Amino acid sequence: MQTTTIIKIQGMTCQGCVSSVKTVLEKLPDISRVEVSLDPGEAIIEHNPSTVSVAQLKTAIEDAGFDVTE
Template sequence: MKSITLHVTGMTCGGCVKSVTRVLEELNGVEKAVVTLDDGKAVITFDESAVSIPQLIETIEDAGFDATE
């Protein structure tokens, strides 16, 4: 398992945090996602053989937020 921290912008409330957490944890290969509103970060533990970093970023963007490494 690998862990990465992505910077997420556009979140304004706890509902946003829940949305980002949910879409990430629904991805095949993601073991855990910890998303925080205060610092705008998502710490994701994932299996590199099942999901890539660009896929993680695209998933967050598809949910309506911006994400960068």
């Protein structure tokens, strides 16, 4: 079962940042869709929550050098 999670991200300043966030999220298992927007600074992720938790999504973004807000 897929779910959609929206995560607010700070620190993205260019399309390279957007690409970096998208790449790290797409490497996680059972991710079916990733959309990352510079403005308003968020990622929309469709994933299987039994395989990848929201905490794991946030950790991947933080490990890429960006701040997760909420």
